[in-house]
Amino acid sequence: MQNTYTPFNGKRIRTLRQNPFFGFLLIGALLLALQLTAILTGGAWPKSSMLNGFATVMIYAIVGYGFTYLLGYAGLASLGTAGFVGLGAYVTAYFLKSLPGVPYLAVILITLLVSLVLGLVVGFVSLRIEGIFLAIVTLGLSEIFYQIFNNWIAFTNGPNGASVAKFPLFQTLMEMKTLGARRSFFILLVLISVGLMMLTHNLGKSSTGRAMLAMKNSTSAAQAMGISLLKYRLLAFLLSTAYAGFAGVLFMSYFKYSAPQNYTILFSLNILAAVLIGGSRNLVGTFLGCFIVFGITPIFLQDIALFRDNPWIINVTIGAIIIIIVMFYRGGLMQLAGNFSTSLRKMGKNRRLYRYGEDD
Amino acid sequence: MSIQEILQTIVSSLPMIGRYALVTIGIVLVFRTTATTNFAQGLIATFGTFVVTWAAFLWTALPLWICLLMGMLSAFLLGMFVDVGLIRKARHVTPSGKQMITMGVMMILVNITPLIFRDITIWNRPGKAFSTAIYQFRLFGYNLNITEMGLLCFVLAALLLILVFTALKFTKWGLGVRATAANESVAQMLGVNTRVITAFSWALAGALAALSGFFTGAGNALNVGLMGNTQVFGFLACVLGGFSSFPAPILGAIIIPLIYNFAGNPNLLGPDAGMWQNLVTFVLVLLLILAFPNGLLGKKYIKKV
Numbered sequence: 232m233q234n235t236y237t238p239f240n241g242k243r244i245r246t247l248r249q250n251p252f253f254g255f256l257l258i259g260a261l262l263l264a265l266q267l268t269a270i271l272t273g274g275a276w277p278k279s280s281m282l283n284g285f286a287t288v289m290i291y292a293i294v295g296y297g298f299t300y301l302l303g304y305a306g307l308a309s310l311g312t313a314g315f316v317g318l319g320a321y322v323t324a325y326f327l328k329s330l331p332g333v334p335y336l337a338v339i340l341i342t343l344l345v346s347l348v349l350g351l352v353v354g355f356v357s358l359r360i361e362g363i364f365l366a367i368v369t370l371g372l373s374e375i376f377y378q379i380f381n382n383w384i385a386f387t388n389g390p391n392g393a394s395v396a397k398f399p400l401f402q403t404l405m406e407m408k409t410l411g412a413r414r415s416f417f418i419l420l421v422l423i424s425v426g427l428m429m430l431t432h433n434l435g436k437s438s439t440g441r442a443m444l445a446m447k448n449s450t451s452a453a454q455a456m457g458i459s460l461l462k463y464r465l466l467a468f469l470l471s472t473a474y475a476g477f478a479g480v481l482f483m484s485y486f487k488y489s490a491p492q493n494y495t496i497l498f499s500l501n502i503l504a505a506v507l508i509g510g511s512r513n514l515v516g517t518f519l520g521c522f523i524v525f526g527i528t529p530i531f532l533q534d535i536a537l538f539r540d541n542p543w544i545i546n547v548t549i550g551a552i553i554i555i556i557v558m559f560y561r562g563g564l565m566q567l568a569g570n571f572s573t574s575l576r577k578m579g580k581n582r583r584l585y586r587y588g589e590d591d
Numbered sequence: 592m593s594i595q596e597i598l599q600t601i602v603s604s605l606p607m608i609g610r611y612a613l614v615t616i617g618i619v620l621v622f623r624t625t626a627t628t629n630f631a632q633g634l635i636a637t638f639g640t641f642v643v644t645w646a647a648f649l650w651t652a653l654p655l656w657i658c659l660l661m662g663m664l665s666a667f668l669l670g671m672f673v674d675v676g677l678i679r680k681a682r683h684v685t686p687s688g689k690q691m692i693t694m695g696v697m698m699i700l701v702n703i704t705p706l707i708f709r710d711i712t713i714w715n716r717p718g719k720a721f722s723t724a725i726y727q728f729r730l731f732g733y734n735l736n737i738t739e740m741g742l743l744c745f746v747l748a749a750l751l752l753i754l755v756f757t758a759l760k761f762t763k764w765g766l767g768v769r770a771t772a773a774n775e776s777v778a779q780m781l782g783v784n785t786r787v788i789t790a791f792s793w794a795l796a797g798a799l800a801a802l803s804g805f806f807t808g809a810g811n812a813l814n815v816g817l818m819g820n821t822q823v824f825g826f827l828a829c830v831l832g833g834f835s836s837f838p839a840p841i842l843g844a845i846i847i848p849l850i851y852n853f854a855g856n857p858n859l860l861g862p863d864a865g866m867w868q869n870l871v872t873f874v875l876v877l878l879l880i881l882a883f884p885n886g887l888l889g890k891k892y893i894k895k896v
Binding site: 379 | 628677695701819826827873874
């Protein structure tokens with residue numbers, strides 16, 4: 232290929248920005264930069280609580296990416312997410328604690344397998360029960376999981392919560408110190424997060440994603456075009472539960488503790504809210520939504536007394552944002568941003584028109 | 592299990608049946624008029640229960656039933672507000688979208704309610720404790736008993752349900768509700784004020800749920816999670832009975848408490864039955880729903896393309 236020099240101007244940046252992966256890589260780069268700053272400053276800034284906040288956002292955003300298959304592509308509303316994340320976390324905890332000989336990768340695979348089996352079950356349920364009834368039934372399913380987490384003491388350690396002593400991989404295999412292992416795991420999380428964003432984006436743009444979209448708009452029309460409802464509904468649930476289970480694995484591995492109270496209906500609602508705020512199919516938006524719902528409090532507001540003592544302020548705001556977004560901006564935050572930039576452009580155009588008159 | 596025990600379990604389920612039926616009828620009214628479900632209903636009921644307690648604390652001279660009416664009125668207004676202020680404005684939104692709006696309301700109420708009623712946590716106030724009397728009677732030669740509050744709950748719920756169903760059948764409002772349920776735009780064309788009908792349905796759902804909340808909370812410590820279980824089981828009862836007619840969900844509201852109380856019986860499911868009671872109930876109800884996805888009394892819904 233001929234080596235041509237392109238000057239670094241606005242046009243080049245614009246073409247870069249139009250690349251679908253630009254947003255994902257930007258998020259990844261920013262998060263890596265944060266961790267590197269922490270390493271360079273010896274932990275002075277950002278503090279570990281802030282980094283943990285970002286880790287929470289990343290992990291829950293993975294649940295959100297899985298949820299976009301359901302809500303954004305297939306148009307199925309499920310409230311059972313919390314159960315699947317919890318399941319992933321508890322299976323991981325059980326293996327890491329009781330069977331330390333099993334390699335980490337095998338643990339991940341086993342957890343994914345368990346999640347997939349359950350996803351299959353829920354997928355079949357979704358074939359019989361539709362629309363808002365599905366939300367109600369999955370709500371019941373989520374309650375079943377909660378009861379299991381709370382009461383099956385031998386497996387989950389009940390209300391006290393399950394815990395793991397060491398970071399897998401970095402501490403068990405490479406024998407790092409706790410701090411180093413946490414930093415390494417954070418970097419791994421960033422890589423996984425960006426990778427999954429790309430995967431989700433590509434799958435959404437593929438024929439699979441298009442088939443799901445067709446199914447969302449009209450099941451009958453989709454069937455008439457030869458799209459198998461069975462196949463794509465099951466696939467949507469399988470993907471979403473696999474993501475949720477994987478997020479559970481990552482949560483347990485990074486935070487090394489989880490309690491049943493994490494996995495109530497409120498968690499499912501929060502994930503739903505995050506995906507909605509993001510715009511239900513926009514992955515950068517989903518990340519931002521997760522940041523608003525899960526991240527703002529631990530990352531920024533922890534140090535401000537007003538918000539630390541009154542957690543209701545942020546929760547009520549989230550509730551209000553959900554209502555406003557559903558009522559006025561179905562496209563979520565990204566649509567809002569798009570509208571804003573369009574109107575800015577229009578304003579600029581009008582101003583030029585006013586100043587210089589119309590072109591002849 | 593002896594027959595005595597079976598009969599006693601059924602009798603002990605009566606208060607729960609009453610509480611669930613009150614919530615269920617509200618869910619159906621809302622669903623039939625707006626084609627959505629109100630996830631905030633449990634919180635609206637909890638709000639009403641808090642109001643009852645607050646009034647009872649503030650004006651100790653006031654008889655409890657007036658406080659109860661005040662609580663029901665507040666839930667009535669709150670339910671109406673959710674419809675008039677939000678759902679009516681979101682006509683173009685899909686049913687699932689409306690569901691999400693009510694989830695947003697739920698998130699707001701969960702956080703606001705304990706804020707408003709900060710100091711009220713314990714239900715019983717001095718000098719006006721609830722009746723703990725137990726009422727005994729004989730049926731088919733067996734001695735059975737039920738708490739006085741429970742009996743009151745069941746009788747009140749039954750009376751109110753009869754009232755609501757009679758109104759649905761014979762009054763102008765009932766005709767309007769049925770017309771709106773059948774087809775909202777045609778009802779509108781024929782001169783039914785669907786806005787008023789819908790708003791009143793939401794409001795009534797709130798008020799009845801608040802009554803249910805009052806009996807759920809009576810004698811216990813109050814918290815915002817008061818109606819959580821009732822709400823979820825109420826939804827499941829509706830799906831189980833079938834959403835397609837007004838009385839069908841009541842069947843669900845009768846079956847679920849029976850399953851719940853039998854599942855909690857240590858003679859039937861071992862000494863740990865109480866711990867797994869919720870789980871067993873959920874699993875059985877979900878299996879029933881899977882077996883009858885249109886509801887026990889529901890008709891198969893054929894979609895027009």
